Amino acid sequence: MNYEQFKKHIYRLTHIDLNSYKERQMKRRIDVLTQKNKFIGYDDYVHALKNDKELYEEFVGFITINVSEFYRNPEQWRILEEEILPDILKNGNGMINVWSAACSTGDEPYSLAMLLLDYLPKDNIRILATDIDRKVLSKAEEGIYNFKSMSNLPVKYINQYFIKIDEKRYKIKDSIKECVRFQQHDLLEDSYPMNFDLIICRNVVIYFTDEAKTKIYKKFNDSMNSNGILFVGCTEQIVDYKELNYDSLKSFFYKKN
Numbered sequence: 001m002n003y004e005q006f007k008k009h010i011y012r013l014t015h016i017d018l019n020s021y022k023e024r025q026m027k028r029r030i031d032v033l034t035q036k037n038k039f040i041g042y043d044d045y046v047h048a049l050k051n052d053k054e055l056y057e058e059f060v061g062f063i064t065i066n067v068s069e070f071y072r073n074p075e076q077w078r079i080l081e082e083e084i085l086p087d088i089l090k091n092g093n094g095m096i097n098v099w100s101a102a103c104s105t106g107d108e109p110y111s112l113a114m115l116l117l118d119y120l121p122k123d124n125i126r127i128l129a130t131d132i133d134r135k136v137l138s139k140a141e142e143g144i145y146n147f148k149s150m151s152n153l154p155v156k157y158i159n160q161y162f163i164k165i166d167e168k169r170y171k172i173k174d175s176i177k178e179c180v181r182f183q184q185h186d187l188l189e190d191s192y193p194m195n196f197d198l199i200i201c202r203n204v205v206i207y208f209t210d211e212a213k214t215k216i217y218k219k220f221n222d223s224m225n226s227n228g229i230l231f232v233g234c235t236e237q238i239v240d241y242k243e244l245n246y247d248s249l250k251s252f253f254y255k256k257n
């Protein structure tokens with residue numbers, strides 16, 4: 001079986017369309033994984049994926065790359081709080097509707113909930129958090145984190161919103177969980193939810209082809225309210241933002257035109 005055929009099998013099996021992920025990088029990752037599991041070609045590996053749940057989950061987790069952390073790239077969160085959020089709040093009706101797309105284990109939408117609770121009452125904050133991988137979403141819903149992933153989070157939030165389980169693990173409080181709704185969603189295949197004041201999509205489009213990226217940024221534009229803001233990852237600057245109907249604000253923040 002060649003890579004073209006492998007992609008078709010994977011699509012049938014997982015509904016993940018590998019055609020939209022950068023090919024060289026993805027092939028290399030898959031080779032590493034198959035070799036680690038001592039498979040020689042794609043044939044045996046696909047057969048095993050169909051029959052072995054653990055291997056299947058490892059595959060999905062590995063190709064979707066779900067590392068995350070609270071307040072990832074703190075400087076960007078500072079800009080969000082000090083330079084972007086005041087306008088969103090001023091233009092809004094006292095409510096804020098946010099989408100954290102490709103949210104992984106929930107570190108990003110929960111960071112956002114903590115930040116927003118400094119400015120708005122809980123009932124006025126709506127955060128939809130989505131990811132393609134159901135396994136990370138159940139981790140997010142469980143809300144237990146290794147302290148390593150919290151090292152950038154301001155200490156006031158750790159004290160206010162976490163319960164220490166042991167030396168390494170912390171559990172997030174229900175008051176934060178209640179601001180966030182998790183849902184499975186594939187950015188490449190599913191229809192997009194609407195009416196967002198802010199969309200955060202960080203550290204996922206780097207894995208996609210340029211064509212897929214462009215489609216996603218267009219759909220985000222349609223999903224936002226007027227003056228909506230798109231917050232992207234620190235290696236994900238949008239070069240052709242004007243054609244896609246955005247204004248560039250600070251680095252990594254784009255406003256719907």
Ligand SMILES: C[S@@+](CC[C@H](N)C(=O)[O-])C[C@H]1O[C@@H](n2cnc3c(N)ncnc32)[C@H](O)[C@@H]1O
Nearest residue numbers: 064065066068102104132133186187202203204
């Ligand atoms: C590196 S993590 C980024 C997490 C978080 N946004 C951050 O910056 O810390 C990438 C996430 O994208 C998700 N992902 C990959 N392909 C996706 C797709 N087609 N649709 C939605 N999520 C996807 C993965 O499951 C993974 O959880």
